[in-house]
Amino acid sequence: MFRPRPKQAEVLAYEQGKMGVSAVPGSGKTSTLSYLAARLVAVADLEEHQEILIVTLVKSAVGNFAGAMARYLREEFNLLPGLGYRVRTLHSLANDIVRERPGLVGLADDFKVIDEREAADILQEAVETWARANATASDPYLADEHFANNYVRSNRWPELLNEVAASFIKQAKDLQLSADQLRRLRSRNSDDLSLADMCIAIYDQYERGLAYRGAVDFQDLIRLALRILQLDPQYLERLRYRFPYILEDEAQDSSKLQEDILRLLAGDGGNWVRVGDPNQAIYETFTTANPKYLRDFLDEPDVQARTLPNSGRSTRSIIDLANHLIDWSLAHPNTAIRAKQPLTEPQIEPTPPGDPQGNPPDNPDAVFLSGQKFSPDEERQAIIRSLKNWLPDNQDKTVAVLLPINSSGASMVQTLRKEGIAYVENLRSTTGTRAVVGSLLRVLEYLTEPKSGDALAQAYRVWQRDARGDEDAELTIESIVKALRKLETVEDFLAPRAADWLEQEVPPEENSALHEHLVAFRGLVRRWQAAADLPVDQLILTISGDLFTLESEIATAYSVALYLRRFADLHPEARLPEFVDELTAIAKGQRNFSGIGEDDDAFEPDRHKGVVTVTTMHKAKGLEWDRVYLVSVNNYDYPSADPFDSFIGEKWFIRDSLNLQAEALAQLNSVAGGVLFTEGEATQQERIKYAAERLRLLYVGMTRAKRELIVTWNTGRRGEQVEARPLAALRGWWEAERERGR
Structure with missing residues (x-):
């Protein structure tokens, strides 16, 4: 039986009109919203074709809502589940709308919706x-x-x-x-x-x-759905009748167009409930979402504003640390960031006494904020040592290493694998199908032309694909590429007889690290050459095992292997040149090859007890672990817009530290709205916006931890980064708390 907390009961007392709910991490908002929806199904006077509409952000949440509602309807209201409500993502709702009236926006009845990869x-x-x-x-x-x-x-x-x-x-x-x-x-x-x-x-x-392709993308669905609602008032009225109540989850991640769709469906006097946490709005950099839309909604005069401040997820120490981050952000030393209000109230409150989901016992010793200066590799090794000490006695607990950006995941996974520590990877590959295919293509091109120094250089560049973004590493890679291209006889490097090119060009006594690096590459190429006589699917799997680390990339490579195996079965005469041609056609989009899609199933930490989860802060949102490591909390991954900070959007090869993405959007505003464009202004504004979002990301990371939290930082690849301002502030405050006897 669902026993609501007092603040949850206030939300469940809703009957009609507009209501906005600001919910802290771990406050049970999904359970509360599901129960509210089930109660409305039971008590609202719905007519035969009317439904409660529940809208959420991602596919995995649809199943969570549907399951919870079915349970509440059956156990608490004695009703059959599946009737009187509909659970949709915003995009699937938009798809429903456009499918009803495609001709109104110039689409054929059989239009296709392409996924993000395509x-x-x-x-x-x-x-x-x-x-x-x-x-x-x-x-x-x-x-x-x-x-x-x-x-x-x-x-x-x-x-x-x-x-x-x-x-x-x-x-x-x-x-x-x-x-x-x-x-x-x-x-x-x-x-x-x-x-x-x-x-x-x-x-x-x-x-x-x-x-x-007769297709639209996900952004088109939202845009066209809104357009249809604006163009066809009769259709809009039918939808308003069909959905007399709209309940929206994760409202902090809605874009303006998504909000406009739901506002139109609800109508001026309609029933619309929006639930979210502006402090967990972490997608501004990647999407057109903005937490200001939910904040503004909460301030509208006809909106009933409610809070869900109680959370039973974390210990009191972790809650206090997260709340202090809110306090610190409201007094941020940078006035422009402070004005953005990156984090706002409500603060997290523990659950009331007697709550069935009470907080874990407090243990201040289980919170560790490191002030030690690590290199990236030293930081990984410190985490490995910590995990080796902790895991043997905690096989019934969950643990995660949370990364600020996806690209650092490969190194962490490789280190865990090397040390023999069991792990599960929950990383999203930023590599599209064509990029994976392109990497495999470069190696096959070399195997087709084994005497070509240029082809060998391209294969080397593919092998070093994970070093992209590191200026020093890229310059080293480029110098090696140039040297390999100049090889008159490739065998002098790969299979030296009289003279060993590597010994002459890179003597081990002068640069042992680079020498070992190229020896390793030479060994890989020899391995690929030996595998060239294998069936093509085995060749592809051999190469992919050396090139790719992330599971999604490996899965795409596996799809390539199966594709080429089928091609070989249909064309028994095919050899490497024909396989190269086929991969080239895939890379150019000339073949119907979809690769592998993202797994939409919800990740469940409790299914991986005693195993280390490696994931990003973004992918961790909505999840929780007993023990959490937050890594790389430096002024690159969490900048505060200080003069010495560097920003991921400002590329090292672009003049004047311009953020071209921000500058392009400013130019778009100039074209669309006549706003005067001044070069550099958008870059400065983006620094403030990004710093504010990264504070929210740090907050999200901290609030994933139930019992134990370890936070570390590193100096970055070039050794220039320093401890992030918020970490230094939190560490100072926490040390003072401990000295006071906590």
Whole structure:
């Protein structure tokens, strides 16, 4: 039986109108909202075709809501589940709307919705096509010291352009502007807006790619659903009748268009409940979501504002630490960040006495904020030592290592694997299908041309793919690539007889680390050459085992292996050149190859007791573990907009530390709304916005821990990063608390 806490009971007393609920981490908002929905099904006077609409953010949450509601309806209201309500994601709701009236927005009845991977592949093709035709487009933006760097021009610039264009297109669609509309608006603006010009051209190619496939992407679904509701008032009225109550979960992650859809469906006098936690809004960097929409909703005069402040997840020490982070952010030393109010009340309160889900027993000794200066490798080794000490006596507990960014996950996974520590990876690969295929293609091209120094250099670059983003590492890689390209006889490196190129060019006594690095690469190439006589699927699996670390990448490579095996069965005469041609066709989008999709099943930490979970802060949202390690809490991953901070959006090869993604969005606003564009202003504003979001991310990470929390920091790849300001503040406060006898 559901026993609501007093604050939950206030929410469950809702009958009609608009209500906004600000819920802290671990406050039982899903249970509360599910119970409210079940109660409304039971007591609301619903007519035959009416339903309570529950809207959430992700697919996995749909199952959680459906299961909880079925249980409440059956056990507490003696009703059959499945009747009188509908649980949808925002995107599936939008899809339902567009499927009903596709012709109204120019779509065929059988239009296709592409997933994020296929959309990424179409965008990549559009970017590559445009970049090849506009080879000098990077000239105005490259830093002087990298202007003549061919690697930057041919590799890093297209990668950055892809990121910039993706952000630009998402924002343009949120503004409900097509590429053609932007082009017309641009013709009225004579300012120098070269980033906008690039992105509009790529946007046009992207739209053509979608149209060729008869498809729309997820952003289109939202945009077109809203358009249909605006164009067809009779259809809107039918939907309002069908859904007399709308309950929205994770409202802090809604975009303006998503909010507009639900606002239209609810109507001015409708029944709309929004539940979320503005302090856990961590997707602004990647989407058009903004927590201000929920905060503004809570302040509307006709909205009943409620809070769910009680949480039984964490110990009192962890709760107090998270609450102090809120206090510190409200007095942030940077006035611009403070004005953003990155974290706000309500603070977390423990559960009332006698609560069936009471807090774990407090243990201040189980909270450790490290002030030690680690290199990234030293930090990983410290975590390994800690895990080895803790795991043997805690096989019935859950534990996670939470990373600030996805790219550092591979190193952590490799270290755990090397040390023989059982782990489960819950990382999302940022590598699309075409990028995985492209990496395999480069190795197969070398095996097809084993005497080509250029092909060998490309294979080496693929092997070092995880070093992207590290300026020093990339410069070293580029120097090795140049040296390999100049090899007149590849055998002098791979199978030396009279003279060993490696011993001559990189003597071990002069640079032992680089020498060992190239010896390892030589061993890999020999291994690939030996595997070239195997069936093609076994060859691909051999190569992928050496190139890829993340499970999603390995799964995509496995799909490639199966695809080529089927191709070989159909074409028994096929050899390496034919397999290269087939992979080339896949990489260019000329074959119907979907790769592997993301696993939409919810990750359940309790299924992995005694095993280390490796995941990102973003993927950890909504989850909890007994013991949590937060790593790399430095001023790069958690900046405070100090003059000495560096920012992930400001690429090392771009002049004047410009954030081209932010600059492009500012130019979009100039085109769309006539806002004056001044170069550099958007970069400065993005620093503040990003710093505020990273504070929320740190808060999310801390509140994943139930019993034990360990926080460490490192100096980064170049040894230049320092302890993040919020960590230093928390550590100082916590040490003072301990000295006072806590």
